Amino acid sequence: MTLHEELDRLLSTLNVGDEKYAVKAVDILLDLAQRRLASDLHLLPDESRTHLVPYFRIDGVLEPVGRIAGGVNIVSRLKVLASLLTYRTDIPQEGRVKAESTESEVRISTFPTPHGEKAVVRFFVGSGDYRLLADLGYPEDIEQRLQEILQQTSGLLLTCGPSGAGKTTMLYAAIRHLQQPSSILRSICTLEDPVEAIIPGVSQSLVKPETEFNYERGLVSLMRQDPDVIMVGEIRNRETAEIVFQASLTGHLVLSTFHAGTAADAVGRLADMGIEPYLMRSGLTAILAQRLLRKLCSCHLSKESDCEKCRGRKYLGRVVAAELLETEATEVGKAILDRRDVQTVYELAKKSGMVPMLERARRMTVEGVTTLEECDRVFGPYFRKNMSSKLSET
Numbered sequence: 001m002t003l004h005e006e007l008d009r010l011l012s013t014l015n016v017g018d019e020k021y022a023v024k025a026v027d028i029l030l031d032l033a034q035r036r037l038a039s040d041l042h043l044l045p046d047e048s049r050t051h052l053v054p055y056f057r058i059d060g061v062l063e064p065v066g067r068i069a070g071g072v073n074i075v076s077r078l079k080v081l082a083s084l085l086t087y088r089t090d091i092p093q094e095g096r097v098k099a100e101s102t103e104s105e106v107r108i109s110t111f112p113t114p115h116g117e118k119a120v121v122r123f124f125v126g127s128g129d130y131r132l133l134a135d136l137g138y139p140e141d142i143e144q145r146l147q148e149i150l151q152q153t154s155g156l157l158l159t160c161g162p163s164g165a166g167k168t169t170m171l172y173a174a175i176r177h178l179q180q181p182s183s184i185l186r187s188i189c190t191l192e193d194p195v196e197a198i199i200p201g202v203s204q205s206l207v208k209p210e211t212e213f214n215y216e217r218g219l220v221s222l223m224r225q226d227p228d229v230i231m232v233g234e235i236r237n238r239e240t241a242e243i244v245f246q247a248s249l250t251g252h253l254v255l256s257t258f259h260a261g262t263a264a265d266a267v268g269r270l271a272d273m274g275i276e277p278y279l280m281r282s283g284l285t286a287i288l289a290q291r292l293l294r295k296l297c298s299c300h301l302s303k304e305s306d307c308e309k310c311r312g313r314k315y316l317g318r319v320v321a322a323e324l325l326e327t328e329a330t331e332v333g334k335a336i337l338d339r340r341d342v343q344t345v346y347e348l349a350k351k352s353g354m355v356p357m358l359e360r361a362r363r364m365t366v367e368g369v370t371t372l373e374e375c376d377r378v379f380g381p382y383f384r385k386n387m388s389s390k391l392s393e394t
């Protein structure tokens with residue numbers, strides 16, 4: 001049964017005239033999205049204004065799931081759940097709902113469009129679902145190095161990639177790794193926006209960028225709390241980056257995420273942000289860049305389209321394509337210090353042993369783990385542009 005058919009079947013038990021219709025329909029939508037492991041649920045108003053067009057994002061890909069009656073009432077119900085202003089439909093709004101069953105949160109955001117409000121529900125990993133470093137499927141060499149880096153008592157480990165590339169999942173897994181019984185007990189503190197999952201034994205704080213308790217002020221205060229390991233949800237500006245580097249140079253292991261396409265790009269972007277090369281050279285331990293690629297389902301060679309596992313999508317689950325740029329490599333460190341361009345940093349990192357994530361992805365297409373089409377979807381034209389010579393070899 002496709003998702004569309006399943007949703008239709010569930011909704012067919014409801015009566016649109018029922019005063020509880022919107023409440024029940026929203027319950028059905030949220031429950032189905034979570035059971036099908038969707039990361040996001042989109043609800044778009046259509047021209048009729050009486051219906052919404054729902055989409056689920058599963059394994060990074062949007063999937064339409066039909067049409068649902070009761071447009072405005074359904075969006076209103078979501079707004080009630082997230083304590084948003086139901087009478088305001090002309091401004092974007094954002095709120096959170098704490099899921100009852102798990103410790104995790106659901107974020108609901110609305111946006112005005114010509115046909116009415118659009119709503120997007122983002123589901124977070126949930127405390128039961130986040131995994132250990134060893135469960136994330138990094139190549140052995142990268143996993144080994146990550147474990148070694150996590151044993152260090154200072155330095156910064158940055159995880160890069162676009163939204164949905166598994167950066168936060170990696171940070172949570174790293175923290176979980178640090179908490180294993182065999183590890184030395186360390187004081188672990190986080191600053192996050194939002195707190196996606198509760199990790200027992202870790203002091204997690206929710207920062208709000210627009211308030212006094214933002215990343216910068218939070219970090220300054222946190223330093224007085226005697227932390228060994230600090231996780232900063234995201235570096236968004238120079239102020240945060242500078243304090244993060246100071247922390248990493250003063251005996252704290254710092255873990256954070258950063259929006260950059262590749263590991264070498266991250267070096268360039270930090271420099272553009274105004275971070276001094278000497279800070280980067282001494283504070284930065286490594287940059288992990290990654291993407292998630294859908295894995296081929298075992299049914300992909302058969303002609304049948306009704307595979308129960310992948311529901312005819314031919315893909316099932318995802319695999320990580322990653323690259324780890326280490327600044328300890330003398331030449332890479334020197335290039336950073338000399339403010340060399342991104343391409344030079346990239347070439348030197350390769351020379352010192354970094355296997356680029358594009359190359360890792362290409363190898364996975366050869367091994368039949370994923371496809372070239374999936375690489376195109378995830379990396380865009382960048383993939384074929386950089387891999388063209390190697391692709392023609394195989």
Ligand SMILES: [Zn+2]
Binds near residue numbers: 299300312314316
């Ligand atoms: Zn299948």
